[in-house]
Amino acid sequence: MSDCGCDKARRDLEEYLRHEVCKTSHDDIEQHLEGCPGCQDEALVARTLTEVVARACKESAPEDLRDLVLARLSAAQTSR
Template sequence: MSDCGCEKTRRDLEEYLRHEVCTTSQADIREHLDNCPGCRDEALVSRTLTEVLARSCKEAAPEQLRDMVLERLRDAHVTT
């Protein structure tokens, strides 16, 4: 394996984290992350952000809030 460099690692980081790069690229990026604290930190931030966003997309608003918003939208539509 050869170090693929910071530029390539950062360019391909999102695809790497989603397991969307070929096996060779995956190994090269993994090796680079193992040896580059800056890129490793960036990968950690990206992974954490992705996980937080995924969790927030699974959360649903309380039904009472949903009903209140829909009622206000209907009221606003009627008055305009």
């Protein structure tokens, strides 16, 4: 195992966080992150962003907003 360096760690960070890199690359990036505060910060931002987006995808709009949007879309289609 060797430190892969900042360039590779940052380039492959998203795949690393999704566990989509091979075991060797995963271990190399993990080792790099343990010793590099800058890349640790990048990883924290990426993890946080991923979690926020995942939560947002699970939320749904209030029913009255949904009804309003559908009514306006319907009105726009009939006015054409």
